[in-house]
Amino acid sequence: MPGWLEVAIRSFVGFLLLIAIARMYVRKPIGETSHLEFGLVASIAVILAIGSIQLAIPIGHLLVAILVWAGAAIGIAYLSVMNASFRSVIYGKGIPIMKDGKILEDNMKKQHLTTDELLRKLRAKQVFQVADVEFAVLEGNGELNVLVKKEQQPITAKMLNHQVAPIKEPETVIMDGKILTEPLATRGLNQEWLKTELEKKNAILENVFMAQIDEYGQLTIDLFNDKMQVPKSTELPMLEANIKSVIASLETFSLDTENPQAKQRYKWCVEQMKKVHDDVSPFTKGN
Incomplete structure (x- = not known):
């Protein structure tokens, strides 16, 4: 077999193997993988790349190396899911960097985290003042997760006891x-x-x-x-406008009539329509 053809076949098979191993091993963005995960995948890729062009390496030896490295990677991933203690040993645990609004300098030194890096990681979380942070933890993959103080958190509908429409997946x-x-x-x-x-x-x-x-x-x-x-x-805005128009008409009827019973009925209808408007408005205004 010509050398160029063997290189082409090895490269194609190696490419397919890398796709299969990557799909079985981990489905994470590169930025969320740990150093170990990245190192294992990179090692497998290097073995496949070298084996594709080094024709002196027997196919059997190449397959053994792939089986060992890929098996170790998949085995570590499986055991990490099944056993919390093993996961902690391999990937480590989150380390508090800030607690109760104070920087934990000793933990920063242990994790080799400089002040500049801490500030940069905080800015990446849209936090530009250290005084705004209540708690921050450095994850095993190097990402910093931040909990800002209560007064710095955005106001939510729950805080205002405001009813909002449920969200469905588009x-x-x-x-x-x-x-x-x-x-x-x-x-x-x-x-x-x-x-x-x-x-x-x-x-x-x-x-x-x-x-x-x-x-x-x-x-x-x-x-x-x-x-x-x-x-x-325009359907939902039209519904909102029509409900308001009905409420306005009922209020006008209530003012125009001299009949006490009719006036009372109109007022009751106005109250009911306002309740309908309150129930519907989260949907009509969300559009």
């Missing part, structure tokens, strides 16, 4: 101009509904690059032609 129903039937079925919809919604937006399927159904059941689309403007949905 479903992509058109991709690259093709309809995806499974996401449509997940929402209990069909292609006829989709075509009707596209007609409302003066769009045809062939012109739609991507379309998604948001948490409120509204269809949003992106066209192949970036110069074309897509009209915004």
